[in-house]
Amino acid sequence: MENKNPITVVIIEDDETIRNGFTYLINATENYKVLNSYSNVEDALIGLVNDKPQVILLDIELPGIKGIEAIPKIKHILPKTYIIMLTVYDNEDNVFNALTKGASGYLTKSDNTEKIIDAIQEVVNGGAPMSMNIAKIVIKSFHKNQNSPLTKRETEILEQIANGKSRSKIAKQMFIDLETVKSHIKNIYIKLNVHSREDAIKEAKNNKYI
Template sequence: MSRNIQVTIIEDDDTIRSGYSFLIGNTEGYEVVSSYCSYEAAALKIANDKPDVILLDIEMPGTNGIDAIPKLKKLLPHVYILILTVYESEKLIFEALANGAAGYLTKNTASAKIIESIKEVKEGGGPMSINIAKMVIKSFQKNQESPLSKRETQILEQVCNGKSRSQIAKELFIDLETVRSHIKNIYVKLDVNSRADAIKTARENKLI
């Protein structure tokens, strides 16, 4: 009834690539339809391979994995891309996810977990390594010890939404001068003197 999960591997290291290939190819229900050592090599033929899931490395010669994601998605709009890399930098992780990666595993991940994640991603899940999940969750968390009051935080949020003083005043049913006053206090507390700097500081310190 159910077809094997078709997997393509894009990874420049020969040893790792054949390792994954062997692992997946010998697992019941999985099938490696192709493997490439670069995006450029994959681009030429992958549209015919029609994989369900692509295992993608980030560090590669030529087009790197991050930039390869949108290009692969264009070639195969319904493919699920699972990043499998040694990198754990926040920037790379979020860029990969923003570009359309469906999951992110680090290379120390156990074989069983990789196999499980391929299935999970194919079923619409979002597999992540423990450490990745930690970073992702942390990125959501607000600073619990903000120097700003509730009202100030509320107003700063509106500033981040690009609202003008008068717009904020209307929405919060307070006077324009009150908004001004709050913003001035925010500037003092954050030690800034412009909207742009306030937003920057607020984001850096997760005050919003």
């Protein structure tokens, strides 16, 4: 029996019913063990030092320290632990905040509860489990607007500007004259109805032109 080395899990979730439900579900699965569960981050940060789980299921909507703020704190004491976010809302900002801070997976509670087990297995295998709606949000964030008013060349130049390059550096790098770059930038500003690099970048990012 491989029960000697189960995958260890800690649950941080304020709703007692859900917490106990997940605990029961996971413990009932062979090769998985819930070491501990907490109803808030404050307690968890103390207990986790001893628990040292491989995977943490972390609710986003928590009293006190929110789940997202907890991620860096957890990563600080347990850098190798995988964190899977649990939430009822698939708020876009939350998704990206959690991911940039180091969450490895993101599930909405509307998912079939058995998916939790699959997700735990998946992060341990180095994967990145996501609910269907979360995957959609993530993928959509990559999609560029196909209806940009900017031409190819203008888009190229605006991308360079967004990378912090000066007009003269852009000119050298693109093998065109500084005056040409200036012309393009003027046209970009007119098309985007802005008067500065800053606003051009903001406008372009908002509309996913770059």
